[in-house]
Amino acid sequence: MALVELPDIKFVEDDVNKVFGELVTVFQGMTGRVLNRADPEMMVLRAFALMFVQQRVLINQVAKGELLRYAKGVILDYLGDPETPRLQAEPALTTERFTLSIPLVNPQIIPAGTRVAPEGAEGSILFATKNAVTIPAGVTQIDVLAECTVPGVIGNGFLPGQVNTLIDPLPFVASVTNLTTTAGGADTEDDDSYRERIRMAPESFSTAGPEQGYIYWAKTASAAIVDVAAVSEVPSEVTVIPLLEGGVIPPQEILDAVAQKVNARNVRPLTDRVTVQAPEAVPYNIELTYYINREIAAESTVIQDAVGKAVASYALWQKSKLGRHINQSELISRIMNAGALRVNVVSPVYTPITDLQVAQDVTINATFGGLADD
Template identity: 60%
Template sequence: MALVDLPDIEFTEQDVLSIQSEVRTLFEGATGRTLNRADPEMLVLNALAKMILLQRVLIDQTAKAQLLRHARKTMLDYLGDFANTPRLAAAFATTTLQFTLTAPLASAQAIPVGTRVSPEGAEGEIYFATNSTIVIPAGQLIGTVSARCLQAGDIGNGFLPGVINTLIDPVPFVLSVSNLTESAAGADEEEDEPYRERIRLSNDSYSTAGPEDGYIYWAKTASAAIVDVAAVTPAPMEVTIIPLLENGELPTQEILDAVTSALSPRNRRPLTDKVTVQRPEIVAYDIAVTYYVHEDNIANLLSIQTAVEQAVGEYIIWQKSKLGRDINPSELVRRMINAGADRVEQTGLLPLYAEVTDLQVARETENTIITFGGLSK
């Protein structure tokens, strides 16, 4: 939702010279004396003026905190409570685990809910626990079940398939366990800016006529890990919802199910709407850049090279952190220049500009090449 362009607001006058003049005028009017700059009383009056200034700053900040645009932290929570929009709690990373038995058994084997599995090399600091009890039928070897990290936040994200493989709670006849999907969807407590945006969208949550912002609002309530949502209608009475996770991660099946559940109540969408929740389509791009550092900065060459590589990494995150964000090589060049590069070679520069629709997200391939071309004069 676009912000209305409003002028900055100040609830109190905060010019210290003006305050000092007011205090001096008040004193001279009460005493009948005319003060000079060197009079001892001026020290006291100037100190009083500074205290008044600090009080006015506090009053101004307190008044601004009651406006959604300026509210932060606890005050933002109160505004969210007024709009019936609580801040989203931290989310737990999820994955799918596969348990393998030592041999087919004559009877079914149960693996209880809460069975803990740890990632390889985690040294007992991170655990995933099964969300439900699974029963591997007699004569079969394999069973799968969803699991979530026992610690909220992004600490449980990014474990590739096969890495979560250490069984903490022994289960009879279980030979091995491993994750089939990369763990994802963990997020810290909702930060102020996305929370502020959801509060702005909350007015549309009261409508059951199917407004775009209403669908986006309810979809974002499914998880604090969701940073962007697209709601489009490919055909009459059909709505497609595309969620995107923090740092451009694709939503897991658990997140898709959670969004579907958040949009399903009849008081949140029209009965006639067929709602489909799906992952965004990926628009892949390569990165190939050659940059030069000015010879005057040779003493800082290593730090500049590190900063340029970091800038490329930040561009990658920026590019995939929003649906429908066009692939923009100019943004990549700008970040590299700001990091200390003197120039970026345009010949052979990748990526090329490409448009991306609201149903798509741009993601880098593994073909990322960053070349230091040498010094420029």
């Protein structure tokens, strides 16, 4: 939601010169004396003015902190309580496949909480099955949802096949492996994301299926969700598309969690058919050459490092929002601000992106072309 441009608010005057002037006026009015600059009372009044200004700065900070736009930390928690609580840290999720060595005559139970570790993690990171499942007689495989035992982003990013070390031995289980990349782990919701959800909360009160309402409820599914689009191209049919922090495409486990939220009976109108799907990734490459002014050659190493960070920040910016067009002008701007003299961009080129899509960088090649004159 776009914020209305408003001037910075000030509840009490905290300019030291104005406060000092007010004290001098009050003192002269009460004593009937006109003070000169060298009078001792002027030094005393200036000291009082400094003390009053410090108090007024604190008053402004506290008063502004009670407004949604400026609130932080626990004050923001109170503003969101109780309808919109802050999302707490959540564990990463994946689907684990348990495989038996042979088909069994009797069913084999995989207990809830069975732990599996990523290869080489040495027990520092563990995933545990969320529910107990049973492998039927004569069947050798079963899939079960597992979550990281430590909430947060620490469990994200393990590729299929990497979470494959069974910590709790089970009879006849020959192997275990994750079928999906671990994702969905998130730290406690930060102030900016939480503030935005509080601002959107009134949209959730409607049962008519407004766009912002679906976005609000989808974001409550996980603190890892950084952006959501709700699109209705056909009457009574709504498609909800979530995107995870860092531009990660949400796995099926997150899509299922979002679907459960937006299809709740108190959220979805009876006439709506709501589906949840992952965004379509639009791949692009970053291929460019940049030059540094010869006059600041001594700073070239620092500038090269800054340019590398600028390119990485652009790639993150580009994939952190649905429907954000691929824009090489933004890339050039960031590199120039990092200290480059000029930039020759081969790719990307400007590419429109829809709300159902997200740009995803494939390769990044930023080459230092050397020193150049203005």
